[in-house]
Amino acid sequence: MKNYSILIIDDDKDLLKSLKAILEGDNYKVSTAHDAKTGLNMFNEHKPDLLLLDVMMDSDLEGQRLAHSLKSDPENRDLPILIITGMTDTLGVNIRDAFEDIEQLPNVHMLDKPFESDELLTSVRQLTEGSVIE
Numbered sequence: 764m765k766n767y768s769i770l771i772i773d774d775d776k777d778l779l780k781s782l783k784a785i786l787e788g789d790n791y792k793v794s795t796a797h798d799a800k801t802g803l804n805m806f807n808e809h810k811p812d813l814l815l816l817d818v819m820m821d822s823d824l825e826g827q828r829l830a831h832s833l834k835s836d837p838e839n840r841d842l843p844i845l846i847i848t849g850m851t852d853t854l855g856v857n858i859r860d861a862f863e864d865i866e867q868l869p870n871v872h873m874l875d876k877p878f879e880s881d882e883l884l885t886s887v888r889q890l891t892e893g894s895v896i897e
Contacts, residue, residue, distance in 0.1 A: 767891040768792040768809065772802030772826065773817035773847065782815065785880045786887065799829045806833070813891050818848040830871060841870055843890035849876035 769791050771782050779795040786793045794809060796802035798820055806814065814833070818826040826846065833839045874886055 765891075766790060766792055767812040768794070769813045769815060769887065769891075770794045770796065770802065770806055770809065770811040771815040772796045772799060772820070772829070773815070774798060774820040775817070782883070785883060789884055789887075791887070791891075799826065803829060803832075812843075813887065814842060814844045815887075816844055816846055818846060834871070844871045845886055845890060846871065846873045847876055847878075848873065 769786055771779055771786075771793065772795075773779050773782070774797050776797060779797065783793045783795055794805055794811065796805050802816075816826045816830060820826060826848075830844050830846065833842065833844070870890075872886065872890065874883065
């Protein structure tokens with residue numbers, strides 16, 4: 764199995780540590796960033812195999828804008844992105860309806876917080892190995 768590289772961008776530093784520990788425990792090479800600007804710089808420098816991205820960080824929809832920006836570059840069109848968001852639980856609405864456009868981008872999927880580590884690992888394995896997430 765290839766040692767896939769993952770970049771996680773989320774402003775919750777405790778969550779970053781937890782996600783990194785879970786993924787490294789499954790033999791992924793993990794880098795983290797706490798904001799979109801730092802994350803974009805790290806992305807451009809390291810070109811990860813998968814991006815885990817929070818929607819809301821320093822500003823509302825910062826993650827959504829970053830996903831759109833990356834996907835607008837043909838070089839990144841096939842990059843798998845897993846959007847992780849707690850907005851559904853926090854706002855009590857189906858955030859997927861509000862972000863239908865982002866799920867229409869190639870190879871972009873969503874995972875609602877809170878999630879179990881096995882849900883995360885299943886999604887990450889499917890995305891890094893090129894399977895379709897159902």
